[in-house]
Amino acid sequence: VQVQESGPGLVKPSQTLSLTCTVSGGSLTTTDYAWDWIRQAPGKGLEWMGAIGRTGNTYYSPSLESRIFISRDTSKNQFFLQLSSVTPEDTAVYYCVGGVTYNYWGQGTQVTVSS
Numbered sequence: 001v002q003v004q005e006s007g008p009g010l011v012k013p014s015q016t017l018s019l020t021c022t023v024s025g026g027s028l029t030t031t032d033y034a035w036d037w038i039r040q041a042p043g044k045g046l047e048w049m050g051a052i053g054r055t056g057n058t059y060y061s062p063s064l065e066s067r068i069f070i071s072r073d074t075s076k077n078q079f080f081l082q083l084s085s086v087t088p089e090d091t092a093v094y095y096c097v098g099g100v101t102y103n104y105w106g107q108g109t110q111v112t113v114s115s
């Protein structure tokens with residue numbers, strides 16, 4: 001299984017951050033685990049943001065719930081992250097992750113929030 005993040009590397013404050021995760025070698029609809037978004041801000045640990053399950057159900061971190069939306073396109077085997085009203089504190093490396101033990105990681109994509 002391979003996962004690959006893609007999206008803009010620079011987002012302006014107050015705008016919406018949008019990322020895509022493309023999955024190959026595994027299906028969003030048949031695996032027994034959810035597909036997650038995790039980020040790591042500079043100098044900080046990993047932060048779980050949210051996930052989308054096999055049936056399309058979503059789970060969000062309470063700290064981001066008002067700003068986050070995860071969706072998917074099963075025809076393309078892709079899932080998406082939208083984070084609204086971003087601030088510089090949302091600057092981080094963003095990862096899409098899958099696997100029962102989070103063993104499938106993308107390489108990560110740097111997103112900087114700056115005007």
